Amino acid sequence: MNKNIDELIKSALEGHEMPYDNNAWNSFEKKLNKPNAPIKPFKFWFFGTSIIAVITISSLLYFSSKQEEKSDKPVEQKTDVIEKSNSQSTTSNKTKSEIKTGIQDGKINSNELEAKEDDKKETKTNLILPEVNEVLVKEITKDLKHDEEITTPKKENSVITKKVSEPNVPSFSNKCLGENLKVINKNDEGMTLIFPSGKKVSVAESATENIKLSEEGKYELLVNSKQKETYNSFFSVFENPKASLLVDDELNYETGLPVIRGEVQTFEETINWKIDKVVSANSSKAKTAEFYFFEKGQFELEVIVSNEKGCSSSEIKRIFIEKDYNLLAVNAFDPLSDDSRKNTFMPYALSKRNSAFSLIIIDPDNGGIVFESSDYSKPWEGIDKRNGKLVDESKVYIWKVTLASPEKNEKSVYKGNIIRI
Amino acid sequence: MENKEHLKLIVEGCVRGERKSQEALFKQLYGKMLVVCYRYINDKDAAQDVLQDGFIKVFDKLGFFDFSGSFEGWVRRIIVNTAIDSIRKSKKNPFLSDQDTDFKQEAVDEMVEKEVLEFKSLKAEVALEAISKLSPAYRTVFNLFVLEDFSHREIAEMLGINEGTSKSNLAKAKMNLRRILTEKFKYIES
Numbered sequence: 001m002n003k004n005i006d007e008l009i010k011s012a013l014e015g016h017e018m019p020y021d022n023n024a025w026n027s028f029e030k031k032l033n034k035p036n037a038p039i040k041p042f043k044f045w046f047f048g049t050s051i052i053a054v055i056t057i058s059s060l061l062y063f064s065s066k067q068e069e070k071s072d073k074p075v076e077q078k079t080d081v082i083e084k085s086n087s088q089s090t091t092s093n094k095t096k097s098e099i100k101t102g103i104q105d106g107k108i109n110s111n112e113l114e115a116k117e118d119d120k121k122e123t124k125t126n127l128i129l130p131e132v133n134e135v136l137v138k139e140i141t142k143d144l145k146h147d148e149e150i151t152t153p154k155k156e157n158s159v160i161t162k163k164v165s166e167p168n169v170p171s172f173s174n175k176c177l178g179e180n181l182k183v184i185n186k187n188d189e190g191m192t193l194i195f196p197s198g199k200k201v202s203v204a205e206s207a208t209e210n211i212k213l214s215e216e217g218k219y220e221l222l223v224n225s226k227q228k229e230t231y232n233s234f235f236s237v238f239e240n241p242k243a244s245l246l247v248d249d250e251l252n253y254e255t256g257l258p259v260i261r262g263e264v265q266t267f268e269e270t271i272n273w274k275i276d277k278v279v280s281a282n283s284s285k286a287k288t289a290e291f292y293f294f295e296k297g298q299f300e301l302e303v304i305v306s307n308e309k310g311c312s313s314s315e316i317k318r319i320f321i322e323k324d325y326n327l328l329a330v331n332a333f334d335p336l337s338d339d340s341r342k343n344t345f346m347p348y349a350l351s352k353r354n355s356a357f358s359l360i361i362i363d364p365d366n367g368g369i370v371f372e373s374s375d376y377s378k379p380w381e382g383i384d385k386r387n388g389k390l391v392d393e394s395k396v397y398i399w400k401v402t403l404a405s406p407e408k409n410e411k412s413v414y415k416g417n418i419i420r421i
Numbered sequence: 422m423e424n425k426e427h428l429k430l431i432v433e434g435c436v437r438g439e440r441k442s443q444e445a446l447f448k449q450l451y452g453k454m455l456v457v458c459y460r461y462i463n464d465k466d467a468a469q470d471v472l473q474d475g476f477i478k479v480f481d482k483l484g485f486f487d488f489s490g491s492f493e494g495w496v497r498r499i500i501v502n503t504a505i506d507s508i509r510k511s512k513k514n515p516f517l518s519d520q521d522t523d524f525k526q527e528a529v530d531e532m533v534e535k536e537v538l539e540f541k542s543l544k545a546e547v548a549l550e551a552i553s554k555l556s557p558a559y560r561t562v563f564n565l566f567v568l569e570d571f572s573h574r575e576i577a578e579m580l581g582i583n584e585g586t587s588k589s590n591l592a593k594a595k596m597n598l599r600r601i602l603t604e605k606f607k608y609i610e611s
Contacts, residue, residue: 005595005602006567012548013568017452018459024451025444028473032443032480174570194490216572220490228426232491236570267588308591309572 006308167223172235176311179237181211187223194220196237213237238309241268245303245315251293256352257407258325262301262317263288270306275299294325294410327401332419335382335390345418346379347401356404361397361418370397382420393420428492436484447476450493454500456549460564461504463553475503501569505579508557543602551601559594566591 167187175181183203185191191203196217203209213219216239223231243266251258264271264287273289276299291301299319306312329347337343350357361371361380370391371380380399384391391397396419406412431449434442454475458468478499486495552560561580565571566587571579573587580587 005598008543009548009552009598010567012543012545013456013460016456016545016549018455020448020451024469025447027469028447028476029440029444031473032477216574218570222489230425230488230491234491234494238572239574267585269592308566 167225167227167231169221169223169231169233171233172221174236174238174309175213176309177213177216177237177239179213181213182208183211183221184208189226190224192222192224194222236309238307238311240311240313241266241305241307243268243303243305243313243315245301245317247301247317247319251321253328253349253352256328256349258293258321259290260293260301260319261288261290262303264303264305264315266305268305268307270312272304272306274302274304292407292410293319293321294407296321296323326416327414329399329414329416329418331417332421333380333382334421344379344381345399346373346376347399347414347416350401351376353403355406357401358404359399359401361399364396364398380418391420395420425488429488432483432486432488432492435480443480446479450496453493454496456545457497457500458504459549460552460568461501461508461561463560467507471504471507472500474507475500478503501565505561508561547602547605551598551605554601555594555597559590559597562587562590563594563598 167189169191170183172181181193183191183193185203185205185207188205190205193201193203193211195201196215196219199215201209201211203211216237218234218236221233221235225231243264246263246265248260248262251260253259262273266287271285271287273291275291289303293299297320299321300316301319302314302316304312304314327347327349329349330342330345333342333345335343345361346359350359356374357376358374359372359380360369362368363370363384368386370384370386372385373380382390396417399416399418401414403410403412403414431442431446435446451472455468455472458472458475459465462468462471475496479496482499486492552563555563562576565576565579566573573584573591576582576587577584582590
């Protein structure tokens with residue numbers, strides 16, 4: 001769409017490194033040596049436990065050796081004790097390492113959640129990867145396949161083919177929740193898609209899988225390679241924006257025009273309204289939009305809301321319009337009535353709309369013009385201008401209005417019947 | 422892509438507490454991670470401190486890294502968390518709303534937006550400087566959303582704010598960045 005501020009800054013900082021400060025390691029090393037470095041308490045604990053363990057085991061062995069001494073030959077006592085003390089030290093060493101493992105296990109257990117969480121978060125942090133679109137990915141894989149085809153016969157005779165065996169990891173741009181990801185694995189090894197929750201989906205070698213992206217967060221696509229390099233790529237899946245659409249139940253004629261107003265409730269700023277055949281009355285990017293319904297029928301009003309991550313959701317509401325718009329004209333009037341609302345004829349919408357117009361009343365018998373006006377404050381009072389007399393009762397006349405500036409997609413000529421009662 | 426074996430050697434050395442390995446790892450990641458810190462903390466010394474604290478955590482947790490994912494990403498995550506913790510400690514509710522009155526402006530100026538859109542690219546230093554001028558609340562959300570690719574829901578959870586605040590802070594951050602950059606470029610031109 002446009003190069004917005006986030007893209008601008010993101011691309012500016014991509015791969016950027018600050019220069020190495022020669023003193024940085026020295027000053028860090030000092031901090032690392034400080035006793036309050038977080039590694040220390042663990043070490044003390046471990047050290048203390050080891051000492052206790054050594055003492056306990058030493059004393060156990062000491063007592064047991066004493067028992068042996070009692071029953072065995074007294075002459076060899078000395079060497080035996082020396083041997084025992086040797087074995088004592090080896091045993092204690094062994095125990096020490098066992099304890100060490102135990103402690104580490106303990107730490108692992110107690111921190112397992114943390115570690116897992118870190119793993120999980122880690123997948124989220126891997127940033128700014130080169131984004132290649134899927135079409136490009138297909139091309140790359142196609143190329144690779146082509147290479148393989150060429151080099152396969154060589155394989156038996158030469159070593160050069162190794163170069164081609166480098167796995168190809170498709171890169172994906174960021175996706176939206178619920179989308180399907182098509183992974184084409186052209187490699188000799190299987191691939192694994194790791195979901196943010198840790199769930200794994202495998203794509204067998206030379207297979208294609210459609211995987212539904214049912215979780216929000218960072219995904220990692222990994223080639224199950226035995227080589228020393230890690231062949232992986234990352235992409236993120238973002239939630240779709242929430243939107244709720246409210247639409248008027250009936251037409252609103254406040255401006256003399258047949259308007260239905262839609263309002264979308266959402267946090268997002270990118271809004272698109274869509275409706276067939278109907279013209280939007282105002283900016284179609286706003287959270288509220290108005291539409292003119294000049295013709296009867298059934299319509300579907302759709303609003304699409306997109307967030308900054310390019311994910312969108314849409315809501316559709318059906319709208320039924322019962323009759324065509326006809327300038328809100330009545331079909332009967334009574335020139336002799338005292339009621340000023342019904343003793344003249346002028347299509348009501350013309351009093352509200354900002355459009356110049358011409359109204360004519362036609363005698364259907366001969367096509368003669370009975371009345372003319374282009375001013376809504378001068379309605380027809382039932383007088384036939386040809387003879388200056390009130391027209392006949394119960395006779396149907398035709399009215400015709402031509403609008404000088406109709407709305408977009410609105411017809412300019414309206415017609416109808418009017419009867420004097 | 423990282424050379425797994427080489428990295429494994431360094432990491433294993435670090436786990437054994439070997440200074441040489443620790444130094445190698447520190448130097449390898451220093452430049453990139455300092456950029457990360459500097460994006461969150463605009464004071465150079467404070468950013469260095471956070472980097473050091475972050476590295477201590479990295480060395481402490483290194484034994485748990487299982488080489489299944491990106492190592493740099495794993496380190497970055499720890500550094501980002503350390504930076505956020507440090508901001509959190511420095512003020513009571515730094516993420517709740519804007520603390521910096523200099524950049525309070527209600528409406529987005531369309532002219533400003535247009536002017537910035539004309540820039541095709543930006544130097545990293547200029548981008549960093551612009552980010553550093555944002556208040557902590559705006560800067561953090563901008564970093565997490567735009568540069569770390571977190572969603573508003575995740576940011577809200579991380580910072581203990583609600584999604585609406587995250588969204589509005591992001592909008593204001595962008596608005597201020599536009600203004601900061603436009604002013605900067607105006608100054609250069611004149």
